[in-house]
Structures are given as structure tokens and as C-alpha cells.
Amino acid sequence: MWNKVISRGRFLAGAAAAAGTLLAAAPAAGAPATARRGPASPRRGLTYRGVMYECADGETPHTGWDRARMRADMRAIRRRLHANSVVVFGTGVDRMTATATEAAGQGMHVWLQPRLGDRPEREILDHLAETGRRAERLRRQGARVHLSVGCEFVLFVPGIVPGDTAVERIQNMIKGNWDPEKAQRLLDRFIAEAARTGRRVFTGPLTYGAGHGDTVDWRLFDIVGVNYYSYFADPAGYVKELAPYRKWGKPVAVTECGTCTFEGAPEAGGMGWDVVDYGGPEPEIRGDLRRGEHVQARYLAQVLEVFERMNLHAAMVYQFVTPDAPHRREPRHDLDMAGYSLTKAIWKSRDAPTPSWHWAPKESFHTVARHFARAAGGVHRSEPASSADLSPGGGRTP
Numbered sequence: 001m002w003n004k005v006i007s008r009g010r011f012l013a014g015a016a017a018a019a020g021t022l023l024a025a026a027p028a029a030g031a032p033a034t035a036r037r038g039p040a041s042p043r044r045g046l047t048y049r050g051v052m053y054e055c056a057d058g059e060t061p062h063t064g065w066d067r068a069r070m071r072a073d074m075r076a077i078r079r080r081l082h083a084n085s086v087v088v089f090g091t092g093v094d095r096m097t098a099t100a101t102e103a104a105g106q107g108m109h110v111w112l113q114p115r116l117g118d119r120p121e122r123e124i125l126d127h128l129a130e131t132g133r134r135a136e137r138l139r140r141q142g143a144r145v146h147l148s149v150g151c152e153f154v155l156f157v158p159g160i161v162p163g164d165t166a167v168e169r170i171q172n173m174i175k176g177n178w179d180p181e182k183a184q185r186l187l188d189r190f191i192a193e194a195a196r197t198g199r200r201v202f203t204g205p206l207t208y209g210a211g212h213g214d215t216v217d218w219r220l221f222d223i224v225g226v227n228y229y230s231y232f233a234d235p236a237g238y239v240k241e242l243a244p245y246r247k248w249g250k251p252v253a254v255t256e257c258g259t260c261t262f263e264g265a266p267e268a269g270g271m272g273w274d275v276v277d278y279g280g281p282e283p284e285i286r287g288d289l290r291r292g293e294h295v296q297a298r299y300l301a302q303v304l305e306v307f308e309r310m311n312l313h314a315a316m317v318y319q320f321v322t323p324d325a326p327h328r329r330e331p332r333h334d335l336d337m338a339g340y341s342l343t344k345a346i347w348k349s350r351d352a353p354t355p356s357w358h359w360a361p362k363e364s365f366h367t368v369a370r371h372f373a374r375a376a377g378g379v380h381r382s383e384p385a386s387s388a389d390l391s392p393g394g395g396r397t398p
Contacts, residue, residue: 046307048109048314049372050085051077051342052256055095062353063323063345065095071102077320078106081342081365082372087255087316089113089151093127097134104143111255111316112138113148113209117156118165121190124150124157125197132201139204147202148225148255149194151209153187160186184215195220209255212241218248223313227256229270231299238306251313258318258340259299261362263292266299276338282351284332291337297367304371317368321345321359342368 053073058064077083086108088099093114100110114131116124132147139145150156155166161178163169172178191208198206207223210216218224224245232238245252259265260272268274277284300317307315318340327336327344336344343359 044308044311045375046312046315047251048085048253048316049304049375050083050087050108050314051081051317051368052087052089052319053077053099053103054319055088055090055092055099057092059324060352062355062357065090065092065099067098070099073320074099074102074106074108077103078108080361081369082376083108084372084376085109085111085314085316087111087113087148089115089148091116091127093130093134096131097138100135100138100143100145104138104145109144109146110138111146111148111207113151115151115156118158121157121159121193125193128194128197129201132198135204136202139202146205146207146223147198148207148209149191149198151255152211152214152227153190153194154183154211154214157190160190187214188217191216192220207253207255218250222250224248224250224252225255226252227270227318228254228303229257229259229272231259231266231269235302235306238303239310242310242312253314253316254307254312255314255316256318257300257303257307257315259296260338260340261291261293261296261344261364262289262337263295264289265292265295273338273340276335282333283335285334285337289331289337291331291334293363297363300364301367301371304368308375317342323353323357323359326353326357327360 053070055065055070074086077086084107086103088096088103088110089112090096091114096112096114100112103110112131112135114124114128116127119127128149135145135147154160155169158164160183161169162172194208195206205222207221207225208216209225209227212226212228212230226242226245228242230238230241232241242252242254260268260275262272262275265272275286275289277286304315320341321343322336322339322341323345325335325339325341325345326347328334331337341362342365343361345353345357345359347353347357
């Protein structure tokens with residue numbers, strides 16, 4: 001049976017834009033009295049170029065995290081996408097650790113980011129602490145690891161905004177059923193506690209994935225992190241909007257960026273995902289949307305070039321694959337149109353994936369791969385045609 005409510009994984013990117021916009025008007029706490037700019041860096045371009053990779057249970061028995069698939073995906077991310085960094089995020093600490101270890105073994109820098117949501121604060125902080133201990137262990141073994149203490153707590157930590165789930169909280173924010181000043185105070189408190197928790201167990205660089213427009217005291221962290229889904233016809237708009245993050249005198253990382261795969265998606269920003277009707281027997285795309293892989297590719301090419309020219313610290317594309325949003329020929333059932341991933345999930349059956357489902361690269365995959373390779377001084381090769389060329393199609397590996 002199809003889920004009647006959008007899963008948290010698919011909801012996440014859309015929540016980013018709404019949270020940042022709605023919190024932007026709240027009073028700042030802990031902001032610097034004057035703008036501080038660090039010394040000009042001789043470096044040119046991004047230090048870290050990469051993609052996000054989720055470690056989570058799927059909506060079907062065959063679409064959750066799988067060790068063999070993960071290993072093949074890490075090889076593709078490094079060798080075919082030409083990424084030098086990957087954000088490993090999710091809820092299973094063992095899965096995240098295994099994925100981070102594999103990524104480091106492929107020569108990539110790793111950001112570990114726990115995303116346990118809709119749980120009591122103590123559980124979320126304990127989960128963060130365990131993730132941080134694993135990150136510190138990897139760091140001491142020689143891996144290049146950053147720890148992100150979490151993502152957009154205003155949505156995923158109960159009690160900051162009314163609502164039992166992230167979906168309910170974002171709905172209350174949109175409807176105005178919340179107190180922005182109170183929410184900002186509660187958010188400040190929890191971010192500070194998360195930073196203290198991270199510092200206690202991890203001695204490497206620390207950051208946080210904030211929604212664009214969120215007010216954060218970045219003195220608590222080593223890197224300013226923003227989930228960024230804005231759209232401007234003129235690239236100068238991105239520069240103007242991101243420039244204020246430099247006032248903290250710290251490296252600025254775009255911890256998420258991307259757009260969906262239909263014409264008009266960039267203009268929808270982080271709410272592009274909200275085009276699926278989950279109220280019927282199976283999910284359907286609303287309206288008469290037209291698939292637009294070229295639109296997604298063009299948007300990513302533009303923003304990545306802007307980030308390079310701004311000499312930002314990192315840019316991480318959301319995301320590599322969304323197994324539970326398959327691509328289908330019928331536009332009404334092509335759930336991949338509402339997805340941000342660089343690859344499209346290909347199911348072997350109409351209603352549910354078999355163990356041999358695979359992904360195939362979208363136009364955006366090749367566009368991003370060319371950009372990453374060129375920026376790193378390498379050469380892009382367009383193969384493979386799909387993950388079926390890289391990994392076994394068999395069942396799950398424990």
C-alpha cells in the first residue's frame with residue numbers, strides 16, 4: 001500500500017526553504033555586533049565538491065540501505081561523478097559509519113550528519129553523541145571527516161514549533177500557527193546544546209545544516225553551513241544573497257543545494273517536491289508538469305559556477321539517489337520528477353521494486369560530473385549507463 005503521507009526523506013528538501021523563510025523575521029540571538037571578514041584567501045574555487053547520500057530504511061523491502069549497493073554507489077560518486085566529498089546522513093549509526101568508512105577508502109572527504117527526528121531531545125542528542133564518537137574514531141584512523149550536528153532543528157526537533165511530526169510543524173509554520181520569537185529562543189538553546197555535545201566527542205571541524213534565512217550563532221561552529229535552494233535568473237542574485245554569511249569570518253559551505261526534475265522546478269525552490277498527490281490509491285503528479293532533466297542540469301551548472309567564483313568552502317548536491325521515487329514513462333506516475341537526485345530509480349515492476357532495481361544517471365549527473373572533473377583538473381568519462389553496470393542486482397547484504 002502506498003504511503004498517504006510523504007516520507008521524511010522526500011519531505012526534507014522542501015522543508016529547507018520554508019523553514020528558512022519563516023524564521024528569517026525572528027530576532028537574532030548571539031549575532032556579532034559588527035560584520036567580521038576573514039583575510040582574503042589565495043585559494044580559488046570550492047575546496048569540497050560532492051553529493052549527499054542517505055542511509056535509511058526504504059519504503060519497501062528493497063529500497064533501504066544495502067551494503068553492496070552502497071559500495072558500488074561510493075565508487076560511482078568518486079570515479080564517475082568525480083566528487084571529492086560526500087555527506088553521509090541518516091538515522092542508523094552503524095550504516096552511516098560503514099558508508100563513511102567506504103567513502104574514506106575511496107579517497108573522499110566525509111561529512112557525517114545524524115538526522116534522528118521526531119524523537120525526544122535527549123534521544124536526538126544521544127544519537128548525535130554516538131555519531132560524533134564514530135566520526136572521531138574515523139578521524140583518528142586518518143579519514144578526513146567533518147561532523148554536522150544535524151539539519152534544520154526547527155523542523156525535526158519536537159517542541160520548537162507545534163506539531164507531532166515534521167510535516168505537521170511545517171504546516172503550522174505556513175499557516176502561522178506558531179510563535180516565531182519563542183521558536184527562535186528554543187532553537188538557539190537546542191543548537192547550543194547540540195554544539196556542546198558535538199565538541200565533547202569530536203575534535204575535528206564542526207558545522208550545522210541550517211535552512212537559508214535561519215538565525216544561527218555561528219560562533220559555536222567552525223564552518224557556516226546553509227541549505228540553499230534559491231533561484232535567480234541573474235546569477236548576481238545568488239552572490240548578493242549568500243554574501244552575508246561571510247560576516248562571521250569563517251568558511252561558508254552550501255550543505256545542500258539542488259532542484260527537481262520538471263520545467264519550472266528551479267523557480268519553486270525548495271518546495272519543488274510538493275507536486276505529488278498522495279491521497280489516491282497511488283501517488284500521482286498533480287497538474288500537467290513536463291519532465292525537464294535539462295532544467296535540473298542547467299540550474300546546477302549555474303549555481304555550482306557561482307559557488308566556485310565565490311570561493312565557498314563546499315557545495316553538496318542534494319542528492320545522489322531516491323530509490324522510492326521511481327522514474328516512469330507516464331508523466332502522471334513519474335515520481336522522479338518531484339525528486340532532487342542526480343540519478344533516476346528504475347524499478348523492474350510497475351507497483352514495487354524487485355531486488356534488481358537500479359539507478360540511471362540523469363542529465364544533471366553528467367553536468368555535475370563534468371563540472372567536478374573540470375574544477376579538479378581532471379577528465380570526465382560519461383559511463384556508466386546505470387548502476388547495473390557497477391553493482392550486483394542481488395538482494396540485501398547485512
